[in-house]
Amino acid sequence: MSIPVVDFGAYSLSEKDVSDEQLQSLSKELKTAFTEVGFVFLTNTGITNEEVGRVMDISKKFFLQPDELKQPFSRKSYDKNPNHGWVSLETERLNPRRPGDLKESFNVASLHPDIKWPSGAVKSFQEIQTSFFQRCKELSLRVLRVIAHSLDLDPEVFFSAHRYIGTNENGSTLRSLYYPPVNSEEAKEGQVRCGEHSDYGTITLLFQSSEGLQVLSCSGEFINAPSIPGTVLLNIADLMQRWTSDRFVSVLHRVLLPPAGDSCTRQSMAFFVHPDDEALITCCDGSNKYPPVTGGAYLIERFNDSYGQN
Numbered sequence: 001m002s003i004p005v006v007d008f009g010a011y012s013l014s015e016k017d018v019s020d021e022q023l024q025s026l027s028k029e030l031k032t033a034f035t036e037v038g039f040v041f042l043t044n045t046g047i048t049n050e051e052v053g054r055v056m057d058i059s060k061k062f063f064l065q066p067d068e069l070k071q072p073f074s075r076k077s078y079d080k081n082p083n084h085g086w087v088s089l090e091t092e093r094l095n096p097r098r099p100g101d102l103k104e105s106f107n108v109a110s111l112h113p114d115i116k117w118p119s120g121a122v123k124s125f126q127e128i129q130t131s132f133f134q135r136c137k138e139l140s141l142r143v144l145r146v147i148a149h150s151l152d153l154d155p156e157v158f159f160s161a162h163r164y165i166g167t168n169e170n171g172s173t174l175r176s177l178y179y180p181p182v183n184s185e186e187a188k189e190g191q192v193r194c195g196e197h198s199d200y201g202t203i204t205l206l207f208q209s210s211e212g213l214q215v216l217s218c219s220g221e222f223i224n225a226p227s228i229p230g231t232v233l234l235n236i237a238d239l240m241q242r243w244t245s246d247r248f249v250s251v252l253h254r255v256l257l258p259p260a261g262d263s264c265t266r267q268s269m270a271f272f273v274h275p276d277d278e279a280l281i282t283c284c285d286g287s288n289k290y291p292p293v294t295g296g297a298y299l300i301e302r303f304n305d306s307y308g309q310n
Contacts, residue, residue, distance in 0.1 A: 003215065003225060003233070004033045005041040011142050013046025013135065027150035034147070034236050038251035039215055041231040045139055049230055052207045055132045056267050059176035062086075062122045063104060073106075073118055080168045081110035083303070089180070094306050095195025095254070099188040102257070108133055108174040111166040133174045136205055136271035137165050140172075143203060143234065144273075151244065153284060158202070161279035161295070171201065171274035171299045179212070179266035184257045193266070194255035199237035200302045201274035201295070206233040208268040216252040225253075239275060239298060242290040245283045274299060 006029045009015075010022035018026070033040035062070065067088065075085040084107055090100030108129050117126035144162065148155040164170035179193045193212070206213075213233075214222040225233065241250040258264055275281060277296030283289050 003037055003039045003041055005043060005231070006030060006033065007044055008042040009044035011146065012044050013138055023146065023149055026146045030146055031150035034248040036218070038249040039225070039233060039235045041228055042234055043231050045232050047135055047139060047232065051132060051135065052269070054128050055176065055269055056209060058122055058125050058128045059106060060178065060267060062106060062118055062125060063178040065121065073116070075107060078115055080112055080114065083107055083171065083173060084109040084115060092306050093195060094197035096305050098195045099191040101195055102182050102187065102191060102193045103177055103179045105178070106176045109171065110168050112168055129174060133166065136174060140203060140205060140271065140273045151284065157284065161275040162273070164276045169278065170276045171295065173272045175270045175272060177268045177270065179255065181263040181265055182257055184260050187257060192254060192256050196252045196254040198250045198252055199235065199272060200239065200299055201237045201272050202240040203273045204235050204237055205271040206268060208233065210266050212255045212266050214254050214256065222254065239281050239295065243281055243284055245285045245287050245289045
């Protein structure tokens, strides 16, 4: 199995609209990818290498600071959106059966004006992160339109459930991830950089600077996902699988430790697209394959698994 590559140029961020013929072609390609693999590489999205590089650079400057400078911006520091902020090393366990993941992250989960942002040595942090958040949001909505078309649905089915991206009424998150150098011999038994998990929301956009991600194939084996410059790696997440009654698949993925003697770092950025907290997700084919659930309730349930109840 390999992850397909699809040219999204006809509906890139630099295009105002897409013709019916182009939409039909994109819909067919994405539908095949999402039913057979769950992942797809998109080329020519309109998001440039330079944009990605700016976010990676400012994120790395933040992560390389001493922990005491990052601590004031910790996740759960903001009452209005507890997922926003910095997550320290080994705090999260995306596979709850493993020790804490050997990564740290910064979640941009809200653009509310009251939120405090890192400054000082990373004074452009807020501007660069929020600008990229908006670019990812726009691309995501275009992808959702193509997905709706592929399922013969009115795009409003998805749009109406994603009205509040960027506010405290929606869980969509731009997550900058940093995997520091690690000595695999000193890691805890079973510890990895990012435990096996599926994503929680509707779709995820991933930007990665190097290889390391592995994706579970339909044959039950993990395969390496290449790092292809200039592409966005896009995958289906849990609530979209529920929404489509398993027509589209949300598959497990992970990041293992580097080989012994390899002390390289890894960076990536993920834009996790979630339905609005109050949006009710029901099977779009009218079946009762999955019980109805709101976007917010499902997200809290999954956070309790990966962070623990406290």
